[in-house]
Amino acid sequence: MAGHEEFVEADNAEAIITRIEHKSRKIESLLKQSKPVEALKTALEGSPPKTRDERCKSANWIVVHRAIMAIKDVDGMFSSLDPEYYDILMKYLYRGLATGDRPTCDQCLRIHEKLTERAGLGCILRALADTVNTV
């Protein structure tokens, strides 16, 4: 049953940003160990969509972006990514497509095609229709 990740209840934006920085270090080390899928999972976990603070969202986006760009084998990634991450990944893909930056968009489109095949149009709907929990 996809959807409904755990929402991180944090006291303030600073705590969230510290957590994101911590996550960022972990992701760098995972990427050095050539584990891009693990890195992506770590980046997507604990995404703070319930905060209204744009800095937290931007900070998390930078981390997720780093992990997304490091993926080389998209099909392989999906074989080990759990379905619970599909909805949140789709939201970040749309954020990536919104940047307009050529390499980011290329990568995001590549992943979007495969993700839609796996998760269906419902996943796109959930990413677009949810205006409350944005990334």
Next chain:
Amino acid sequence: MAVVSIHQFNECITCHAWNSDRTMIAFCPNNNEVHIHGYSKDKWERVHILRKHDQMVSGIDWGAKSNRIVTVSHDRNSYVWNQEESEWVPTLVILRLNRAALCVQWSPKENKFAVGSGAKTVCICYYEQDNNWWVSKVIKKQHDSSVTSVAWHPNNILLATTSIDGKCRVFSTLIKGVDSRDSGTSVSSDPKFGEEIIQLDLSFCWTFGVKWSPSGNTLAYVGHNSMIYFVGDVGPSPLTQNVAFRDLPLRDVLFLSERILIGVGFSCKPMVFSADETGIWSFLRFLDDRKVASKYRHGPKLPKALGKLYGQSKKSGRGGVHDKCINCILPLKDDEESTIVKRFSTSGLDGKVVVWDLENQKDISLNS
């Protein structure tokens, strides 16, 4: 084959309703009229046109016991039609709305009907014998946006509503003089008219299509984000379940039994959801004419049709019956007392009304 009959009535149908023995159907062909067709000598022919509304008729309901039709329209009015000899005579119901009426439903006893409107209100209308007219009592101030769908609980008092603000609410519509009380029930604990029993905030986007299960124990409604929400034990601490599915959103649902539900919507094919013994709901399969070899489970294998998704711009009848969004689903019960529905009808923006029968679908067990 699940499909019993398909009939193309028009180019586009907004909503439809059947009479009690299903020999007549009333529908709105996307304009300000209501057409009534009768079935005789193996074909449908138009017998009446009800012309009273000025704008699109958004909701029709035909009371099976009383043989009255109630229609509501974007022109902010509602009419109750009674059949006198061969004519349908309208009675205006003053709803006092300043926005369109969106949906209507007769209560189970057919002494009241509920109208959801774009004015963020729900009007409960009942017949006042003394003055010989329909009176409306309005539930205001509870909804934050348009009320898209209403559904009566079998007890004739509780009403569930869904709204564009993403919430599903259950209200009491107890009206003195209309809802008579048995000698056994207590008087002081009865909730007042308009009292909100519960508010469910499960969805973050528009919600539609709320329905109660036959016993009234479970509530289901859909969100525009391709999710369907099930609520058991409706009360202070409900058991909620969110089911996400892979296809386009639903617009309306129907409980066939306590454990089987059909959802219809933008995917143009009815979706079957079932609950297992522990009460966990999940998507079973689509109802279309092709035989399905395996059940869809979470994380399905790639069906060939979806692989063509990026090259395909329109889903046009890949074996499906409806070509466009299905926006209305109604039960067709042979026996009014039965709690299990085996047949139902769907109508959609393609102008077709399709009757489905699940008698021979072996994997859908309706006896719960």
